[in-house]
Amino acid sequence: MNGVIDNIDVRAVGKDRWQLLDDFEWYGIVVPKDFQTDFGSIPPFARPFINPVGQLRPGYLVHDWLYNIRGVLKEPVKRNGAVLKTFTRKQCDQELRVIAVTIDYNRLKTDLVYRAVRVGGGRYWDKAKQTKA
Numbered sequence: 001m002n003g004v005i006d007n008i009d010v011r012a013v014g015k016d017r018w019q020l021l022d023d024f025e026w027y028g029i030v031v032p033k034d035f036q037t038d039f040g041s042i043p044p045f046a047r048p049f050i051n052p053v054g055q056l057r058p059g060y061l062v063h064d065w066l067y068n069i070r071g072v073l074k075e076p077v078k079r080n081g082a083v084l085k086t087f088t089r090k091q092c093d094q095e096l097r098v099i100a101v102t103i104d105y106n107r108l109k110t111d112l113v114y115r116a117v118r119v120g121g122g123r124y125w126d127k128a129k130q131t132k133a
Helices: 057-068 089-102 107-120 122-126
Strands: 010-014 017-020 024-026 029-031 072-079 082-086
Touching: 024 057, 029 057, 029 072, 057 089, 089 107, 089 122, 107 122
Parallel strands: none
Antiparallel strands: 010 017, 024 029, 072 082
């Protein structure tokens, strides 16, 4: 599933928690089966404007995985002419923005989501599980 938007196969495993039933691949980044996500960590007051399980779910899923592994990939990927095996936190956040642009997500919402992860994502990055990729 390279870059597929509508076929993220998940099941609910709790309130706002989803478990991936098959590997999901986004241009070389593989999120493995059984990974759990909340998709978008959108605060309740913002949910009428930004859906945490809406159109941007591939971006949220990849971003959650990258944070979970602290950006250390099992296999390198090509980005902007460079081969990366490690993403910094900023690069993980930028990957979310790139996915949003790729799937033609609303520009204003893309900017809001990106700014939110830049401001608030550090605490999640710092407590990432560092699951093996």
